[in-house]
Amino acid sequence: MAVKGPTRLQSSTRGCYVAKKAASLAALGGLVFSTDAGRHCPDCRHPVADCTCKQTALPEGDGVARVRRESKGRGGKTVTTISGVPLAEEPLKELAKALKQRCGTGGSLKDGVIEIQGDHVELLLAELVKKGFKAKKSGG
Structure with a gap:
């Protein structure tokens, strides 16, 4: 050969x-293949938990957090949503946790929007302003 x-x-x-x-x-x-760390980020090829791609990216918008009360499509349950907060994903998770504790209710973070169970618009507006964010009431 x-x-x-x-x-x-x-x-x-x-x-x-x-x-x-x-x-x-x-x-x-x-x-080529690994069962070690689970899913990997397609951009930086790090495990999803260690991905640095999304930590640096801030959401687009005018930097004003909009707080509104919603009940549509939720079986009559009232939810307060906060959108447009100018934070990356990890600090946004921490903010959502602090706001849920302040209201004494549950909630979630979906696609950059914080959802807090119940009608807490005024309390959340005051809390966001106290934390240094520009916030305004949106919708009705």
């Missing part, structure tokens, strides 16, 4: 090529 290039060999009898076995995973050009 004659060596043709660093990664393939040519058979002397038939003229066909056979792939040469790689010496290490690095020779393959990176990790």
Whole structure:
């Protein structure tokens, strides 16, 4: 057999090529498959928990947090939503947790919008202003 290039060999009898076995995973050009860390970010290829892509990105908008009361599509349950808060995802999670504790209710963070169970518009407006955010009541 004659060596043709660093990664393939040519058979002397038939003229066909056979792939040469790689010496290490690095020779393959990176990790191919792993069950170690679960899902990976497609942009930075770090585990989703360690991803740095979304931490630096701030949501677009005018920087004013809009607080409104909603009940549509929730089976009659009232929810106070806060949208447009100029924070990255991790600080936004911390803010949502602090606001839920202040109101004494549950809630969630979905797509950059904080949802607090119950009608707490005035309390949340005061709390956001106290924390240094520009906030205004939105809708009705």
